Structures are given as C-alpha cells and as structure tokens.
Amino acid sequence: MKDIKELEKKARELKEMVVRMTTKAGTGHVTSSFSCAELMTALYYGDILRYRPDDCKWEGRDYFILSKGHANPILYAILADLGFIDKKELDLFCQPGGKIGVLLRGDIPGAEITSGSLGCGLGIAAGIAQALKSDRKPNYVFCMLGDAECREGAVWESAMYIGYAQLNNLVTIIDRNYLGATHFVEEEAGIEPIDDKWEAFGFDVRHINGHDIGEIMEAVGDVRCIKSKKPLAIIADTVKGNGVSFIENIPFMHGVAVKPERMEEAIEEIGKGSKL
Amino acid sequence: MRQAMRDAYWDRIYELAKNDRDIVIVSADFGAPSLDKFRRDFPNQYINTGISEQNAVLLATGLALAGKKPIAYAITQFITLRCFEQIRIYPCGMDLPVTIVGVGAGACYWESGSTHHSFEQLSIMRTLPNLETVNCTDCHMAKEAADFTVHASGPKFIQMDREVIDGIYRGTIDFKKGYSFLTAKNENMVISTGNMTKEAMDILNHAELDFGIMDIYKFPVDTESLKAELEGVKNIITLEEGAREGGLGSYILEILSDYEIRIPVHRIALNTYDGYAASYNYGGREEIRKGYGMGRKDILRVIGKEFARQ
The missing domain is CATH 3.40.50.970 (Thiamin diphosphate (ThDP)-binding fold, Pyr/PP domains)
Known part of the structure; x- marks a missing residue:
C-alpha cells in the first residue's frame, strides 16, 4: 500500500481503533499514539518495514523498536490489524484476561522488546543493527523515540555509539511532539537545537512534518538506497493528540483516555482527517 | 600457572x-x-x-x-x-x-x-x-x-576478584548445585563466598579451631539439596566481603527460614550502614575489612565465640 490517500485513511482507522480500545479500558496513552500515528502507518503499510505477521521472528524481517513504549496502543492496533495478534485482544486492552496493557510487552508477537522505561530502545536497536552488520545481513532497524525522551542520558550514550560505529542500517525517528508528560518540552526542559545535536553525534538528519505521509515516505521510503555511511535520524515535528481538538497539545492529557461520552465526537474528528 | x-x-x-x-x-x-x-x-x-x-x-x-x-x-x-x-x-x-x-x-x-x-x-x-x-x-x-x-x-x-586466588577448585564445577563442601561436614560450619572462602581456609589451616567450610559460589543454589546437606549442622557462621544487608548471610537465613530449619546463624559481613569511610583506609584490603568490623582478628573472635557455644 503506497498510495498516500490510502495510507492517510489507514492512519485514521488505526486512530479510531486506539480511541475505542483505550476509552473502553479508561486508560492508555492516546495522545502519544496520535503524534506518531502517521509515522507508524507509513512504516508498516508504506512498504518500508519488512515483516511477516504469521512469523514474527522471521529472519528476514526488519526490526521495529518502540523506545517510546507509551505509544503502544497504536502499535497494538497495527499488530492486530495486520494479524500478528488477534483483534479481540484490543477489546481486552488492560482488562482482566487480556494480554496487552498500557505499556509495551516484549512477548507480544511483533513487539520485539518490553518498553516503558524511556531511554532504552535506541541502545537495543544499536545492538541489533550491529549484529546484522557483523553478519552482513540486509535487514534494517527502525527505532522510534519521543522528543522528551531525549533528556535521558542513555539516549546519548547510544547515539554516540551509533554515530561512531556508523550503523547506517539503523533509522532513528524522533517523534518531536514538543510535550513531555506534564510540560511543554521547550518551556521547562528544552532539547534544542535538536537537529544540531544529532548531526554532531554523526547522523544525517532529515527534519519533516511527521503528520504528512508524503513527507514521511520521501524521508524514509528510500532508506535501502541511501549510500551515506552515516546513520539516519528523522526529526518529525508532530502534535501530541493530533486530530482530536480537545486532547491536542494539552500537557495533562498524557496517558489519559477519551471519556466514553466524548468518544463518538473524537471518532468523528478523526474521520475528518487531521491538520498537517 | x-x-x-x-x-x-x-x-x-x-x-x-x-x-x-x-x-x-x-x-x-x-x-x-x-x-x-x-x-x-x-x-x-x-x-x-x-x-x-x-x-x-x-x-x-x-x-x-x-x-x-x-x-x-x-x-x-x-x-x-x-x-x-x-x-x-x-x-x-x-x-x-x-x-x-x-x-x-x-x-x-x-x-x-x-x-x-x-x-x-x-x-x-x-x-x-x-x-x-x-x-x-x-x-x-x-x-x-x-x-x-x-x-x-x-x-x-x-x-x-582482582586478587590471584587459585588452588581451591579443580575439575568440572557444578553450577546447578552452586555450593560445595571444601572440608568434611562439621557441626560447626563456616559458609563463605568469593574471596572469603580463601580467608576461611587460611584461618582453618593456621588457627587452633575446628570447623567445616562450605563455599557458595552460585546464586541461587540448589536449595533442595542444600537443605539435605545441612542435616546435623548445629552452628553456622556466614562470611562475606559485602554488605550485611541482603547478602550471603541473609540468603542462608532465608533458606533456613523457608525450610523451617532451626540453626543459629551468625553473619560476618561488612558493616557499611554508617557509611563508606572505611573504604578509604589505606594500606591494603585487610585495613578496609578492619574498618568495617571484619578484620582477621574480628573473624577469629567470632568463630571462637560462636563455635564454642554448645
């Protein structure tokens, strides 16, 4: 599926799935999921990631490492939609008898790692990329980080390693939604100049609009053809909670589900499509 | 070599x-x-x-x-x-x-x-x-x-350990079991780990004391077999160059408690609760142990006292 309109439609479907499962559970990181919804859609449906839903440990797969494990509702929606896990699991999100909950669990098919403690995914992605490179395997590794996560020291230990080792089979995506759990990043614990930092650590940096699937495809769609020795970092400007006006860009909506009485309203807004 | x-x-x-x-x-x-x-x-x-x-x-x-x-x-x-x-x-x-x-x-x-x-x-x-x-x-x-x-x-x-310690083990080591008797079993057992096992052996060889030595080298040990091995033991002293809280001594006490085995245990370990000042005692490892209350003399005193108490 590479048609931009189709991908946009798929992103809206996934977001609706996220709202339904989290509202039913009364919890879950909806806004964190929405900031990276188009990025994730492009990766999984835009012929970027290689995977086999019926064989999640397929040797030829690319590895997707969700370092910002809080955004797992959107990943679970994708894994269910693609058939890695049963769709019924979404109805049981955070419910007794269910397998999936608020943070990512490593033993769910397609999840690759347990995630929720920030600052860990990039180093793991680096280890996988290093192993693949040593064995001359063509697989790629994609790692999604949050921008507020970039305050974790371990991120930079790993970034320094990746840049120095020139792990150009690893693509680091930073979901730059400008919000932490409770604060606007640049108001209280800023990370600018973020492009310069990644460049200084030895990365090629592409800065894009993370809700524009066309831009995403342009930035990531060709990774297998890139000749640069440097690893690639995508800084994707996004809006936390994008597409639903009453949860968008509000600090204390972090980890909060849409209330049942407003669920239909949220789904209606999602259906109209989000601003770019 | x-x-x-x-x-x-x-x-x-x-x-x-x-x-x-x-x-x-x-x-x-x-x-x-x-x-x-x-x-x-x-x-x-x-x-x-x-x-x-x-x-x-x-x-x-x-x-x-x-x-x-x-x-x-x-x-x-x-x-x-x-x-x-x-x-x-x-x-x-x-x-x-x-x-x-x-x-x-x-x-x-x-x-x-x-x-x-x-x-x-x-x-x-x-x-x-x-x-x-x-x-x-x-x-x-x-x-x-x-x-x-x-x-x-x-x-x-x-x-x-950084110290060269050799001559205690040879042959295949049973990492499933995780412990071994380095002497015949004795009513009075010193249970030690790491470098303190060598220390316990030195003490046994040079002091006028009679006790057995069990070395715990893997955590967790095979507790079922350890339980059986402790049959007949009447006194235990644990010996470790580590914090008293939660270390080898605690581990032995947990095992004894879980199996409801009643053997008195005296823990010899580093007394670090008041701070790390003794880590800056210079002149060798023994100076640090002394500072934390487990120099050679302290150990001898405890062994003499605890194993004489029958």
Whole structure:
C-alpha cells in the first residue's frame, strides 16, 4: 500500500481503533499514539518495514523498536490489524484476561522488546543493527523515540555509539511532539537545537512534518538506497493528540483516555482527517 | 600457572570463540592482558563502547535479540549498579542470554575507595528474575564460568576478584548445585563466598579451631539439596566481603527460614550502614575489612565465640 490517500485513511482507522480500545479500558496513552500515528502507518503499510505477521521472528524481517513504549496502543492496533495478534485482544486492552496493557510487552508477537522505561530502545536497536552488520545481513532497524525522551542520558550514550560505529542500517525517528508528560518540552526542559545535536553525534538528519505521509515516505521510503555511511535520524515535528481538538497539545492529557461520552465526537474528528 | 580470574576466563572464552562466531564481548572501556589476542583475532566479535555502561547493557541486549551471545564487561560496581535498570528490564526481564562480567569483588580495589567497591552486588543482583550469579572463588572457577557463560541459556552475572586466588577448585564445577563442601561436614560450619572462602581456609589451616567450610559460589543454589546437606549442622557462621544487608548471610537465613530449619546463624559481613569511610583506609584490603568490623582478628573472635557455644 503506497498510495498516500490510502495510507492517510489507514492512519485514521488505526486512530479510531486506539480511541475505542483505550476509552473502553479508561486508560492508555492516546495522545502519544496520535503524534506518531502517521509515522507508524507509513512504516508498516508504506512498504518500508519488512515483516511477516504469521512469523514474527522471521529472519528476514526488519526490526521495529518502540523506545517510546507509551505509544503502544497504536502499535497494538497495527499488530492486530495486520494479524500478528488477534483483534479481540484490543477489546481486552488492560482488562482482566487480556494480554496487552498500557505499556509495551516484549512477548507480544511483533513487539520485539518490553518498553516503558524511556531511554532504552535506541541502545537495543544499536545492538541489533550491529549484529546484522557483523553478519552482513540486509535487514534494517527502525527505532522510534519521543522528543522528551531525549533528556535521558542513555539516549546519548547510544547515539554516540551509533554515530561512531556508523550503523547506517539503523533509522532513528524522533517523534518531536514538543510535550513531555506534564510540560511543554521547550518551556521547562528544552532539547534544542535538536537537529544540531544529532548531526554532531554523526547522523544525517532529515527534519519533516511527521503528520504528512508524503513527507514521511520521501524521508524514509528510500532508506535501502541511501549510500551515506552515516546513520539516519528523522526529526518529525508532530502534535501530541493530533486530530482530536480537545486532547491536542494539552500537557495533562498524557496517558489519559477519551471519556466514553466524548468518544463518538473524537471518532468523528478523526474521520475528518487531521491538520498537517 | 597462577593467573588472574579475568585472564583465566577470557583465555577460555578465546578458545570457545574459535568455534562460535556468536560470542561477542562488549567492553565498557575495560581490558585484561588476555583480551588483547581476542581483539586481534576476532575483531568482529569485540566492541568497546567506551565508558557507557547503560549503553553496553542495551547493546548486549540488542545483540542477544539478534542471536548473539554477548558478554558485557567492566568493573563490577559500574556494570551492575550504573545500569541496574537496564539489566533488570532486558537481560533479566526478557530472559536473554546476556552475561555481565564484573571484575572487582568486595574491596579488592582497596586503593580506590568506595566508588570502586562492590559491596551490595550480591544483595541486589540476586533479587533479579532469571539471573544466575557466579561469585568466583578462584581462577579455575572463573575459567569454568566461561563454559557456563556460553553454554547455559538466560542471563548471568559473573563476579571476579582482582586478587590471584587459585588452588581451591579443580575439575568440572557444578553450577546447578552452586555450593560445595571444601572440608568434611562439621557441626560447626563456616559458609563463605568469593574471596572469603580463601580467608576461611587460611584461618582453618593456621588457627587452633575446628570447623567445616562450605563455599557458595552460585546464586541461587540448589536449595533442595542444600537443605539435605545441612542435616546435623548445629552452628553456622556466614562470611562475606559485602554488605550485611541482603547478602550471603541473609540468603542462608532465608533458606533456613523457608525450610523451617532451626540453626543459629551468625553473619560476618561488612558493616557499611554508617557509611563508606572505611573504604578509604589505606594500606591494603585487610585495613578496609578492619574498618568495617571484619578484620582477621574480628573473624577469629567470632568463630571462637560462636563455635564454642554448645
């Protein structure tokens, strides 16, 4: 599926799935999921990631490492939609008898790692990329980080390693939604100049609009053809909670589900499509 | 040949790596004379992450997820506590074949002070799921631990002493059992771990005291068999160069409590509760032990008193 309109439609479907499962559970990181919804859609449906839903440990797969494990509702929606896990699991999100909950669990098919403690995914992605490179395997590794996560020291230990080792089979995506759990990043614990930092650590940096699937495809769609020795970092400007006006860009909506009485309203807004 | 534990370990890893391309050493800026040939002959299986222990453990995690058998290596204190959370969630939580190798048991870096002292490692690491901890008793055990590293599944933590300690073990070491009697069983048993086992043997050889010695070298031990072995024992003294809280002594008490075995236990360990000032006693390891209340004389006094109490 590479048609931009189709991908946009798929992103809206996934977001609706996220709202339904989290509202039913009364919890879950909806806004964190929405900031990276188009990025994730492009990766999984835009012929970027290689995977086999019926064989999640397929040797030829690319590895997707969700370092910002809080955004797992959107990943679970994708894994269910693609058939890695049963769709019924979404109805049981955070419910007794269910397998999936608020943070990512490593033993769910397609999840690759347990995630929720920030600052860990990039180093793991680096280890996988290093192993693949040593064995001359063509697989790629994609790692999604949050921008507020970039305050974790371990991120930079790993970034320094990746840049120095020139792990150009690893693509680091930073979901730059400008919000932490409770604060606007640049108001209280800023990370600018973020492009310069990644460049200084030895990365090629592409800065894009993370809700524009066309831009995403342009930035990531060709990774297998890139000749640069440097690893690639995508800084994707996004809006936390994008597409639903009453949860968008509000600090204390972090980890909060849409209330049942407003669920239909949220789904209606999602259906109209989000601003770019 | 007298050899440091780490050299015995890495020499054996070198031999194993000749037939196993999946062994990868991830050093956080820490070496050993014996590592030089590994670096030279297997450059694709050696990574120096620089001084970044969190990244070293994460990298090892990724390597393991991609099918490798990584060994993360640094001074014990740094490669356990600095990156404890990473070890907890990934190698241990996900049950991955990552081995953590740390040099610097107890106060063996006596000249360095508390930053380099490994006092809480046994207490803390043994709380982690799936983890098998080997606290090496001598260099032969360190060599055997290399085979254990490569052939057993799941996460492991191998702690080594900097001091050259040899001549205690020979032959195959039973890492499943995790303990052994180094003397005949006695009503009065000293149960020790790491470098203190050598200390217990020295005391037995040189003092007018009668007791048995059991060495605990792997945590957890096979508790069922240990329970049976403790039949007939009337007094236990535990001996460790580590924090009293949660260490070997606590572990023995937990086992006895779980099986409702009533044997008095006296714990000899470092008294670190009031701070690390004694880590800056210079002049050797014994000066540090003395400062924490477990110098040779303190140990002799306790053994004399506890084992005479019948």
